[in-house]
Amino acid sequence: xxxxxxxxxxxxxxxxxxxxxxxxxxxxxxxxxxxxxxxxxxxxxxxxxxxxxxxxxxxxxxxxxxxxxxxxxxxxxxxxxxxxxxxxxxxxxxxxxxxxxxxxxxxxxxxxxxxxxxxxxxxxxxxxxxxxxxxxxxxxxxxxxxxxxxxxxxxxxxxxxxxxxxxxxxxxxxxxxxxxxxxxxxxxxxxxxxxxxxxxxxxxxxxxxxxxxxxxxxxxxxxxxxxxxxxxxxxxxxxxxxxxxxxxxxxxxxxxxxxxxxxxxxxxxxxxxxxxxxxxxxxxxxxxxxxxxxxxxxxxxxxxxxxxxxxxxxxxxxxxxxxxxxxxxxxxxxxxxxxxxxxxxxxxxxxxxxxxxxxxxxxxxxxxxxxxxxxxxxxxxxxxxxxxxxxxxxxxxxxxxxxxxxxxxxxxxxxxxxxxxxxxx
Numbered sequence: 001x002x003x004x005x006x007x008x009x010x011x012x013x014x015x016x017x018x019x020x021x022x023x024x025x026x027x028x029x030x031x032x033x034x035x036x037x038x039x040x041x042x043x044x045x046x047x048x049x050x051x052x053x054x055x056x057x058x059x060x061x062x063x064x065x066x067x068x069x070x071x072x073x074x075x076x077x078x079x080x081x082x083x084x085x086x087x088x089x090x091x092x093x094x095x096x097x098x099x100x101x102x103x104x105x106x107x108x109x110x111x112x113x114x115x116x117x118x119x120x121x122x123x124x125x126x127x128x129x130x131x132x133x134x135x136x137x138x139x140x141x142x143x144x145x146x147x148x149x150x151x152x153x154x155x156x157x158x159x160x161x162x163x164x165x166x167x168x169x170x171x172x173x174x175x176x177x178x179x180x181x182x183x184x185x186x187x188x189x190x191x192x193x194x195x196x197x198x199x200x201x202x203x204x205x206x207x208x209x210x211x212x213x214x215x216x217x218x219x220x221x222x223x224x225x226x227x228x229x230x231x232x233x234x235x236x237x238x239x240x241x242x243x244x245x246x247x248x249x250x251x252x253x254x255x256x257x258x259x260x261x262x263x264x265x266x267x268x269x270x271x272x273x274x275x276x277x278x279x280x281x282x283x284x285x286x287x288x289x290x291x292x293x294x295x296x297x298x299x300x301x302x303x304x305x306x307x308x309x310x311x312x313x314x315x316x317x318x319x320x321x322x323x324x325x326x327x328x329x330x331x332x333x334x335x336x337x338x339x340x341x342x343x344x345x346x347x348x349x350x351x352x353x354x355x356x357x358x359x360x361x362x363x364x365x366x367x368x369x370x371x372x373x374x375x376x377x378x379x380x381x382x383x384x385x386x387x388x389x390x391x392x393x394x395x396x397x398x399x400x401x402x403x404x405x406x407x408x409x410x411x412x413x414x415x416x417x418x419x420x421x422x423x424x425x
Contacts (some may be wrong), residue, residue: 028384034376035368037384041409042089044418048076052415056080056107060348061396062119064132068092069398069411070119071418072107080107084135087400087409089420093135099126099142111269113153115181122151122161127184139184147177152214152269157181160189160214164203171196172203174210174227190214192227192241193253200230209237213269215277217290221246224277224290226266234262238281240293255293257281268309273331278312280305285319287334297334301327307344307394308358313351316371320346320358326369338374343367347394352408355424357397359412364391366412368424377424382414390414399423 028037047053056072063069067087073094074080081096098106105123112121118138120129124146129138147163154160158178165175165188178189192211199206209229216223225241237260242251258264263282270279276296277288283304287296301321308320316337317329326342329335343360346367350357355377357368368378382390391414398411408423 030379035378036365036381038378038380038421040385041420041422043420044071044085044089044091045073046071046413046415046417047074049074049078053078054080054104055393055395055415056082056104057393058108058396059110060112061350061398062109062112062114063398063400064114064117067400068132069400070109070132071413072395080104082107082135084132085418087420089418095130095135095137097130097137097140098128099140102126110149111151113151113159113181115153115157118181120151120159120181120184122147122149124149127179129181129184141184143186148174148212150213150269152216154178154214154216161186162211164207164210165191166205167191167208169196170205171199171208172205173208174212176211176214176225190223190225190243192225192239193250194227194229198229198231202230212266215270215272217272222251222290224270224272226270226279228265231260235260236262236265238264238266238279240277240279240288242291242293251291252293255288255295257286257288257295258284258298263304267304267306271310271312273312276331278310278317278331280309280319285310285317285329285334287331299329299334299336307361308342308346308348311349311351311356313356313371314354318349318351318356318371320349324362326356326374328371328374340369340374341367341376345394347397350397350399350410352399352401352410352423353425357399357410357412359392359394359397361394366392366397366410366421368410370424380412380421385419386414386416390416 030036053074073083081094083094084092109121117132125143127141147161152160161177164172176190177186179186194208196208211227213226223243229237238257240255241253258281270277277290284300286298303322310319317331319327320342326340328337343363345361347359366380382392392412395413400409402408410423411420
């Protein structure tokens with residue numbers, strides 16, 4: 001470790017003093033053979049004035065046409081905006097059309113829907129929709145109530161939003177609304193059948209729970225609905241239901257994902273894969289048959305998956321737990337294939353060609369893990385690029401597929417720049 005530190009300090013001084021290109025500096029491995037410095041292909045300043053001001057945040061990577069990326073930046077006057085860059089790091093357009101006197105976090109995109117060249121997202125009562133070809137606003141709306149930032153796509157260019165509605169019994173429940181991507185207009189769509197056995201005093205009328213996610217079952221009329229009810233002592237009862245949109249009837253309801261506890265919220269949108277539904281419920285990952293609701297397996301972990309969640313790619317379930325470990329599971333059985341190095345409070349994971357990339361919140365480094373072996377192959381250190389105290393942010397990590405036999409590209413953000421690296425494979 002001392003050897004690595006000496007090399008790091010020496011390299012940093014060279015990087016800060018030299019005017020030559022970074023591409024002339026060779027990669028550096030630590031004593032364990034993990035890459036800690038790699039020359040970047042290009043960098044792009046996140047601040048037009050050159051000095052750090054503030055940053056917005058994009059949680060999941062927005063990649064257009066498999067090669068253009070949307071990043072948050074700061075203008076020379078200190079205001080924020082969004083920019084689309086191509087795979088060479090060239091600026092294509094900027095967007096800064098938030099509502100007057102609105103909040104800067106309107107540029108922060110946690111969850112979005114994308115239909116071809118159209119991107120839409122929700123922040124409180126404010127909805128935005130832009131054309132990714134040219135950065136023009138297609139519509140923006142201030143709604144008559146605040147909606148959850150969660151937004152999910154639906155067939156025929158529709159999307160779902162979730163917001164409180166006062167029920168006939170006077171209590172507040174979370175209801176799903178369907179919106180048109182062409183106009184942004186909403187109509188009430190679906191409410192879950194709730195027990196109302198406990199009224200949580202967290203809203204003006206008291207909260208009885210409701211719908212939090214909807215997954216479309218592709219090429220069917222069915223929707224997998226995730227909903228929840230509050231219970232005493234902050235416990236949560238999380239459930240699945242299957243809804244037939246053609247008959248407007250529930251195929252099944254109230255399938256409990258895990259015994260209620262204050263830790264049993266569903267943190268991320270469930271994933272549908274091979275006719276099964278996978279959900280992260282507190283400190284567990286569960287697998288259910290979509291059409292019956294029957295639980296196939298449940299795997300418990302030492303901690304939750306609040307920040308990074310899990311992904312399923314190429315038949316592999318990869319989960320980044322807050323215990324600081326990365327797990328690969330067999331999605332059919334829930335068995336652990338390997339346990340590797342993770343990091344706490346990390347970014348969401350991005351996957352390409354058998355490698356998962358993420359920024360460790362507890363490390364500030366850009367990690368890459370070979371999902372076939374569980375081996376950490378990158379732990380890129382931003383200090384070796386920008387100098388002392390630099391770190392990669394837990395913003396989205398972007399992956400851009402390569403053309404032909406070329407390797408793809410990986411883009412990660414520090415507080416000052418976006419950096420593009422050649423992918424591991």
